[in-house]
Amino acid sequence: MKALWQREVQAILQRQDFVKWWESLVALESKKEQIQERQQELLAQVNLMSFKAELTQKNAIDSLYLAGEHEDAAARRLAEAAEIENKSYEAVANFEGQRIDVSDLFSKMGAVEHRFLTRQAEVRSLRTELEGAAEKDKKAELKRHLKGKEKELGRTEKDLRESSAIYERENSRKMSLWEEVEQMWARSLDINMGVSERRIKSRQARRVAEVLFREAEDHKHKSEALQIEAEAAQKNSDEVDRAIEDQRSSARKFFGCLVGEEFLYWPRREDVNEVYCMSINDHGEGFNIELQARNIYLIHRQRGVEFIEPLPPEGKARLNKDHRLDDFFAPGGTDGGKD
Numbered sequence: 001m002k003a004l005w006q007r008e009v010q011a012i013l014q015r016q017d018f019v020k021w022w023e024s025l026v027a028l029e030s031k032k033e034q035i036q037e038r039q040q041e042l043l044a045q046v047n048l049m050s051f052k053a054e055l056t057q058k059n060a061i062d063s064l065y066l067a068g069e070h071e072d073a074a075a076r077r078l079a080e081a082a083e084i085e086n087k088s089y090e091a092v093a094n095f096e097g098q099r100i101d102v103s104d105l106f107s108k109m110g111a112v113e114h115r116f117l118t119r120q121a122e123v124r125s126l127r128t129e130l131e132g133a134a135e136k137d138k139k140a141e142l143k144r145h146l147k148g149k150e151k152e153l154g155r156t157e158k159d160l161r162e163s164s165a166i167y168e169r170e171n172s173r174k175m176s177l178w179e180e181v182e183q184m185w186a187r188s189l190d191i192n193m194g195v196s197e198r199r200i201k202s203r204q205a206r207r208v209a210e211v212l213f214r215e216a217e218d219h220k221h222k223s224e225a226l227q228i229e230a231e232a233a234q235k236n237s238d239e240v241d242r243a244i245e246d247q248r249s250s251a252r253k254f255f256g257c258l259v260g261e262e263f264l265y266w267p268r269r270e271d272v273n274e275v276y277c278m279s280i281n282d283h284g285e286g287f288n289i290e291l292q293a294r295n296i297y298l299i300h301r302q303r304g305v306e307f308i309e310p311l312p313p314e315g316k317a318r319l320n321k322d323h324r325l326d327d328f329f330a331p332g333g334t335d336g337g338k339d
Contacts, residue, residue, distance in 0.1 A: 002256060003267035006311070009276045009296055012255050012266075021254070022294060025247045025280065032240040035233055042230035046223050053219035060212030067205035074198035081191040088184040095177040102167065102174045109163040116160045119153040263305060268298070275299050277308070 004012075012018055126146040133139045248259045258265040262281065268274040277299050283291040289308055291297065298309040 001258065001267060003269040003272070004256070004276070005269045006276070006296070008269075009266050009278075012257075013278065013294055013296070018255060021247065021251065022280070025244065026293075028240055028244045028247060029281070032237060032244065035237045035240060039230055039233040039237060042226050042233060046226045046230055049219050049223035049226060053216050053223060056212050056219060057216035060209045060216060063205045063209035063212060067202045067209065070198045070202035070205060074195045074202065077191045077195045077198065081188050081195065084184050084188045084191065088181060088188065091177065091181045091184055095174065095181055098170065098174040098177050102171050105163070105167045105170055109160070109167045112156065112160045112163045116153070116156040119149060119156050123149050123153050260305075265299075273301050275301055275304075276311075277305065 123146065126142060126149055130139060130142040130146060133142055251257055251259045251264060255264070256266070262279065262283075264278045264280065266276040268276050275298070277297050279291040279293055279295060279297065282293050287305065287308055289297075289310065291308065296311045298311055299305055300307065
């Protein structure tokens with residue numbers, strides 16, 4: 001490769017074909033950057049849609065499981081309600097039998113009470129008659145008769161107390177049996193209401209599952225479409241990469257330079273140890289100085305772009321050796337290690 005004078009390099013950079021080449025390269029690199037950004041965005045959306053599809057499908061399956069659990073719970077409750085219904089029939093039968101027995105006891109107690117009231121009236125009548133009797137024999141007869149009636153009254157009163165106690169006991173048992181029946185009916189009603197609620201919840205869960213499955217399928221289709229678009233973007237990126245590579249390769253042929261990723265290089269005619277370099281793009285940071293696109297800079301053959309110097313004014317030679325390069329890489333130097 002032929003070494004060039006500074007003015008020759010500057011002349012190349014001012015040529016229309018070079019300006020057109022550089023503008024085309026910058027445009028291609030900008031296009032590549034846009035494509036890559038779009039591709040990254042598409043890949044992110046693909047991952048997001050895939051995740052949404054998996055999560056939504058999982059939620060749909062969970063909703064189906066929940067529907068099944070509600071159905072199982074409804075079936076268990078329905079079986080429990082049927083068992084209680086069967087027991088309630090037996091309880092009602094027991095209550096009905098007890099009610100009949102209590103009705104009989106009530107009738108018997110009424111008959112005993114009637115006899116008691118009758119004997120009580122007879123005793124009062126005899127006592128009144130005795131108080132009004134004047135004859136001795138009559139009084140004796142009345143006293144004897146009154147004594148018998150009082151004995152009968154005592155026995156009847158005892159029978160009444162016993163029958164009343166039996167009635168109260170059996171009537172209390174009847175009420176307990178009825179309370180048991182009502183409790184069974186209340187429990188059966190509660191269970192049946194729970195069964196209907198579980199069935200409703202099962203249907204709701206199935207509807208939710210259907211909606212979620214449709215959403216999951218929609219997410220899958222979107223993910224597939226985005227994946228196709230991302231693959232197309234990758235294809236475009238590869239095409240632009242080839243165009244950029246062709247554009248870079250053409251620089252060596254048309255402008256007699258070495259082509260790097262960020263720079264073009266020409267050996268310096270003025271000094272065999274130095275190289276002219278041109279930054280293809282602006283660089284505000286990353287190098288030891290700020291670089292502007294299409295500007296010429298000086299670098300040393302050994303260090304390359306690790307240390308870049310501004311171009312000295314044309315025709316002005318450096319009479320003394322510039323020690324900045326050595327100071328830059330010297331251990332403990334002022335700028336040592338700077339990006």
